[in-house]
Amino acid sequence: MAYSSGFSPHPRISYANAAPTSAASEAEYVELGLKEVCAPAKVRNALNEVLPHGFVVLDAADAVAESLGDLLQASDWVLKIAQTPTGVLTDVVAALLDQETFTVERMTKSGMRTFDVRSAVIHLEARDDETLVLRCLHQTPLVRPDDVVSALRKIDARVPSQALLTRVAQGPLRNGEIGDPLR
DSSP, X not given: OOBOOSSSOOBOEEEESOOOTTOEESOOEEEEOOSSXXXXXXXXXXXXXXXXXXOXXXXXXXXXXXXXXXXOOEEEEEEEOOSOOTTHHHHHHHHHHTOSOOEEEEEETTEEEEEEHHHHEEEEEEOSSSEEEEEEEOOSSOXXXXXXXXXXXXXXXXXXXXXXXXXXXXXOEETTEEOOTTO
């Protein structure tokens, strides 16, 4: 590992577009600064030997010229929203997608902010009465999947405010599909 310089050196680790607190993820990326060139497989294996059970590095690659953060342009999410009355999710998804803009507010460390949820939604579908699949753009300000749930709840209060959020992919958006940011 390479360490930062200064009074309190720390490992050079940069998390790119980390999932929001309380969300699960199967698609997180991190950039590591190394003090010497190493084969990606060697780095992956060394990390997997010391990481806690259940925390697995699936792949590693040499850094590319473009910033990893710039390559992470979109995410796919599965949103589990239990105890929603039959047909409600299908109806609220259609209502949201019919809008050109749809804003929600969220408290941030800088105070209350307004987010245009609709502009970030590329695809939103109700798979059944408790499962949504979402593909969203990473834009500024960043619209999170819980913002989408808030928008749906704003349309119909029968949508529960709590959801289990799982990111299943993130990467560059190429021809409407999410690509591999490592290659």
